[in-house]
Amino acid sequence: MATTARSSTCIGTTMAVRSGVAQKQECHLASRVSFGRNSVLASRAGVSGRVVNVGVRWVGAVKVMAVNSASTAAASPTATKNEKSVAKPTVLVAEKLGAAGIELLEKVAVVDCSYNLSQEDLCAKISDCDALIVRSGTKVTREVFEASKGRLKVVGRAGVGIDNVDLQAATEVGCLVVNAPTANTVAAAEHGIALLTAMARNVAQASASMKAGKWQRNKWVGVSLVDKTLAVMGFGKVGSEVARRAKGLGMHVVAYDPYASAERAKAVGVELVNFEEALATADFISLHMPLTPTTDKIFNDESFGKCKKGVRIINVARGGVIDEPALVRALDAGIVAQAALDVFTVEPPPEGDALVNHENVIVTPHLGASTMEAQEGVAVEIAEAVAGALAGELSATAVNAPMVPAEVITELAPYVSLAERLGRLAVQLVSGGAGVKQVKVVYRSARADDDLDTRLLRAMITKGLIEPVSSAFINLVNADYVAKQRGLKISEERQPTDGAIEVPLQSISVMISGVESKFASSESNGAITLEGKVKDGVPYLSRVGSFSVDVSLEGSIILYRQVDQPGMIGKVGSILGEENVNISFMSVGRKSPREHAVMAIGVDEEPSKATLQKLGDIPAVEEFVFLKL
Ligand SMILES: NC(=O)C1=CN([C@@H]2O[C@H](COP(=O)(O)OP(=O)(O)OC[C@H]3O[C@@H](n4cnc5c(N)ncnc54)[C@H](O)[C@@H]3O)[C@@H](O)[C@H]2O)C=CC1
Numbered sequence: 001m002a003t004t005a006r007s008s009t010c011i012g013t014t015m016a017v018r019s020g021v022a023q024k025q026e027c028h029l030a031s032r033v034s035f036g037r038n039s040v041l042a043s044r045a046g047v048s049g050r051v052v053n054v055g056v057r058w059v060g061a062v063k064v065m066a067v068n069s070a071s072t073a074a075a076s077p078t079a080t081k082n083e084k085s086v087a088k089p090t091v092l093v094a095e096k097l098g099a100a101g102i103e104l105l106e107k108v109a110v111v112d113c114s115y116n117l118s119q120e121d122l123c124a125k126i127s128d129c130d131a132l133i134v135r136s137g138t139k140v141t142r143e144v145f146e147a148s149k150g151r152l153k154v155v156g157r158a159g160v161g162i163d164n165v166d167l168q169a170a171t172e173v174g175c176l177v178v179n180a181p182t183a184n185t186v187a188a189a190e191h192g193i194a195l196l197t198a199m200a201r202n203v204a205q206a207s208a209s210m211k212a213g214k215w216q217r218n219k220w221v222g223v224s225l226v227d228k229t230l231a232v233m234g235f236g237k238v239g240s241e242v243a244r245r246a247k248g249l250g251m252h253v254v255a256y257d258p259y260a261s262a263e264r265a266k267a268v269g270v271e272l273v274n275f276e277e278a279l280a281t282a283d284f285i286s287l288h289m290p291l292t293p294t295t296d297k298i299f300n301d302e303s304f305g306k307c308k309k310g311v312r313i314i315n316v317a318r319g320g321v322i323d324e325p326a327l328v329r330a331l332d333a334g335i336v337a338q339a340a341l342d343v344f345t346v347e348p349p350p351e352g353d354a355l356v357n358h359e360n361v362i363v364t365p366h367l368g369a370s371t372m373e374a375q376e377g378v379a380v381e382i383a384e385a386v387a388g389a390l391a392g393e394l395s396a397t398a399v400n401a402p403m404v405p406a407e408v409i410t411e412l413a414p415y416v417s418l419a420e421r422l423g424r425l426a427v428q429l430v431s432g433g434a435g436v437k438q439v440k441v442v443y444r445s446a447r448a449d450d451d452l453d454t455r456l457l458r459a460m461i462t463k464g465l466i467e468p469v470s471s472a473f474i475n476l477v478n479a480d481y482v483a484k485q486r487g488l489k490i491s492e493e494r495q496p497t498d499g500a501i502e503v504p505l506q507s508i509s510v511m512i513s514g515v516e517s518k519f520a521s522s523e524s525n526g527a528i529t530l531e532g533k534v535k536d537g538v539p540y541l542s543r544v545g546s547f548s549v550d551v552s553l554e555g556s557i558i559l560y561r562q563v564d565q566p567g568m569i570g571k572v573g574s575i576l577g578e579e580n581v582n583i584s585f586m587s588v589g590r591k592s593p594r595e596h597a598v599m600a601i602g603v604d605e606e607p608s609k610a611t612l613q614k615l616g617d618i619p620a621v622e623e624f625v626f627l628k629l
């Protein structure tokens, strides 16, 4: 009895329109995890050196890099069906960047250097940009991400501090944020030391006085550094370089950093102390922690009250770590003898600012990273990170995405592809609009728990589950966030196997519970269950409900349940053949002869509704569903 010949939602068609077109491309076989929307699916990765006519889709899955990879990965989502070649991505450089970085970017992108944009101008421009590069002077707010209308894929911060980028907003829209964390470390440390020594010897004031025609040798008597205690607050890259240099000046150096390792401190000859002890013992305090909710105004009336009277403070970190009016009060009260500041809560500070104009304060306009060498280094570091991200690579300096080593990405590439396809197929089996809320993923692997990073897989299952039924764009950056927003709970389970540990995974199962299936045979233990495997680098569907099948996950799939009997393959084959639909794979999953069996047929072309109806009308077919990958 033929029962439910239900047509499944034609999700794939929607996706194709949204993304552009299927393209013919010659590709390298470097499988990577993509952040680009128009990535090329690596369905044949590892099989042949040429990949032809692969669908270009807004994925974020493993991809085969196109020859012109950067431009392909970052092509405008508005590309039309007739476009033959995909335009280069556009990178907006909103603040001065070293020439070497610009040159590097120009090889892969159209580079628009527009400095000093107002917030309105930035918002107006950003929807035409795939990447944005900034320093500390540009606020990349939620408004900017919203104005980009989904086009912006990467924000590169040409420096360390990312407090000027709304990371939450970036993550929500799946925009990768990368920084250049190492190239300006020495410059910032040297500037810290410059401020320390200049402050101690009144260099700035004495210079200004002499230029004003005075010769005040008695007025500008300084203090010595040798044998004084310097407290380094934040013992990271800059802090430890400052500590090293201060030791060379004969200072006793202590450091406060709740996350720093004692061994690293010991190696530099620095004693790690707690916050109070640092304040109570320091003659000089140098700030090198990031601006976070915890460090925001960490130097306030209360903390200045705990300082040794006459302490001198250097800030090359962020203005916001100091409560500036409190510092003015501490300076006026003589608790703080002097301050040397490179950074301010508001930059530039308002005219007539009490702190800037205080006689015991010396200031520089955020020059910590401003050496020729550091700026060239930062420019190259950020250009490489942005170009890599546009080409779909995971960045080693990603700020809002997990860092996954390149070798792990390469190894997991076919499984990442399998994961997305399983999610994509499973959600198409859900009947009605109840929505998917509970998903369990089972990874069967011979590897130890800590030897298999499932974050990529989970992200791609999430992508497969959500993208077909929403307008969301999902990648590794925002997968967990979007799932949480939609109330989708994904639990993961590891099942150990006896297989070879060289193979990362024996299988992945995706189980959706709490929903009805369009295809009853896909249910097992009350959940829609699909299992997949990778064979010779190619993802396969290996189980539907409790039926074993074996069909390559390429093209589309027709699943039907039939009463197992001779002649069925011929009937189905000729119906599809009449419409010139090419069968790529066929597999029968049955429990015992002449009983129910599930047939899985891979097809290269999408059959028409009439053809699907004819299949459903075959008397032995009990139910069927057509699923698009
Ligand atoms: N003025 C300028 O032009 C420059 C400023 N910077 C700023 O300097 C700061 C440090 O930069 P890096 O050393 O490269 O960063 P980093 O990440 O290597 O070091 C920061 C250190 O602060 C520590 N930290 C975090 N929270 C803390 C807390 N509550 N209390 C104490 N320590 C805490 C971390 O554990 C880490 O060791 C950043 O804010 C950065 O933006 C960096 C370069 C140039």
Ligand SMILES: O=C(O)C(=O)COP(=O)(O)O
Pocket (backbone or CB within 6 Å): 135, 136, 137, 158, 159, 160, 161, 162, 184, 366, 367, 368, 369, 370
């Ligand atoms: O790298 C940092 O955190 C800095 O503060 C340097 O800022 P800049 O790039 O000079 O605007």
